[in-house]
Amino acid sequence: MPIFSVIIPVFNGGEYLERALTSVFGQSLQDFEVIVVDDGSTDHSVEEARTIKDSRLSILSQPNAGAPSALNRGIAIARGEYVAFLDADDLWAPGKLQRQLEAFIAHPEADLSFTGLSYIDPNDQPLGLPERRPVGVFTFQQLFIDYAPGSSSVIAARREALKQAGGFDPAMLYLFDIDLVLRISRLRPGNVLGIPEPLTLYRRHAGQQTSNWRIIAEYWTKVADKYKALEPIQTKRLAVQAQMNRNRYLSYLAYEQGDPHTAWSLLRGTYKENPIEFLIDLRNWKLGLACRSELFLPVRVYRWLANQVGLRHVVVRPKAQ
Numbered sequence: 001m002p003i004f005s006v007i008i009p010v011f012n013g014g015e016y017l018e019r020a021l022t023s024v025f026g027q028s029l030q031d032f033e034v035i036v037v038d039d040g041s042t043d044h045s046v047e048e049a050r051t052i053k054d055s056r057l058s059i060l061s062q063p064n065a066g067a068p069s070a071l072n073r074g075i076a077i078a079r080g081e082y083v084a085f086l087d088a089d090d091l092w093a094p095g096k097l098q099r100q101l102e103a104f105i106a107h108p109e110a111d112l113s114f115t116g117l118s119y120i121d122p123n124d125q126p127l128g129l130p131e132r133r134p135v136g137v138f139t140f141q142q143l144f145i146d147y148a149p150g151s152s153s154v155i156a157a158r159r160e161a162l163k164q165a166g167g168f169d170p171a172m173l174y175l176f177d178i179d180l181v182l183r184i185s186r187l188r189p190g191n192v193l194g195i196p197e198p199l200t201l202y203r204r205h206a207g208q209q210t211s212n213w214r215i216i217a218e219y220w221t222k223v224a225d226k227y228k229a230l231e232p233i234q235t236k237r238l239a240v241q242a243q244m245n246r247n248r249y250l251s252y253l254a255y256e257q258g259d260p261h262t263a264w265s266l267l268r269g270t271y272k273e274n275p276i277e278f279l280i281d282l283r284n285w286k287l288g289l290a291c292r293s294e295l296f297l298p299v300r301v302y303r304w305l306a307n308q309v310g311l312r313h314v315v316v317r318p319k320a321q
Contacts, residue, residue, distance in 0.1 A: 001079050004080045004097055009067045011088075020090060021049060023093075037059075037060045038060065040063050060077075084097060092201070093198075116195065117202045118202070136194055140185040143178075143182055165183040172223070173219070211256065211257065216249075241277060248267065
């Protein structure tokens with residue numbers, strides 16, 4: 001039985017799938033199986049993956065039903081004690097699985113661990129954006145307020161915990177990882193562990209569906225409503241701060257899509273949720289400055305500032321004549 005089962009859902013993975021698989025087979029820990037689930041792709045990426053001659057690789061196919069359904073199909077046949085997830089357009093650093101195994105051994109109470117991440121472009125080059133470096137134990141309350149993992153590609157979980165939590169919700173076509181991590185965090189105290197090393201390389205590229213702020217807003221509401229029903233007392237107390245963080249993230253997405261007016265409106269909504277909390281969070285100041293500085297800073301300086309804040313694909317609109 002392998003230590004890890006690695007599940008990669010694919011829908012038109014293009015050139016990225018081969019790179020993702022290379023990063024898995026290049027792990028320092030080699031005791032794993034890889035399960036690729038083709039979710040109705042219409043390109044040739046999965047056919048190219050079939051040419052890989054490695055007995056640890058299995059490729060399943062299904063009609064297009066969404067990533068949660070594909071992930072659940074992989075979980076259903078997984079044999080590893082731990083299950084790790086990787087999006088087809090992301091990469092892992094060579095020590096990723098080894099580090100997570102060490103964390104599980106050192107913390108037997110942990111059902112789920114997630115690494116830090118850094119950001120790369122379509123050509124695997126660093127974007128120079130601020131890295132995520134989570135440290136220590138994360139509670140349901142912390143994750144509900146401000147979702148620290150940031151990507152499903154950073155996550156590894158005990159297979160038994162995945163089954164106990166019920167797997168992914170097929171109705172959650174977006175933010176399905178947030179929904180699952182929140183459910184796992186409710187299984188027992190202190191069972192979600194952050195690993196600070198940025199061992200996951202999260203690829204940002206044009207056309208990512210997760211960059212559409214309207215879709216993300218819709219599914220954030222679905223997630224919040226689900227846990228308001230499950231944890232009415234806790235979530236009522238946490239709702240304002242969670243909404244504030246959500247609005248700031250949506251503001252990031254709107255600005256990156258070249259809509260600074262909407263971005264500013266969303267950020268103002270963040271302020272209205274809780275003015276005091278807004279003012280003491282440096283992230284709000286940075287984003288607000290970046291949003292407004294386009295009006296008066298030289299383009300080169302403005303782009304540098306936006307990069308420091310964590311914005312990418314920034315569209316600089318021409319000034320009115």
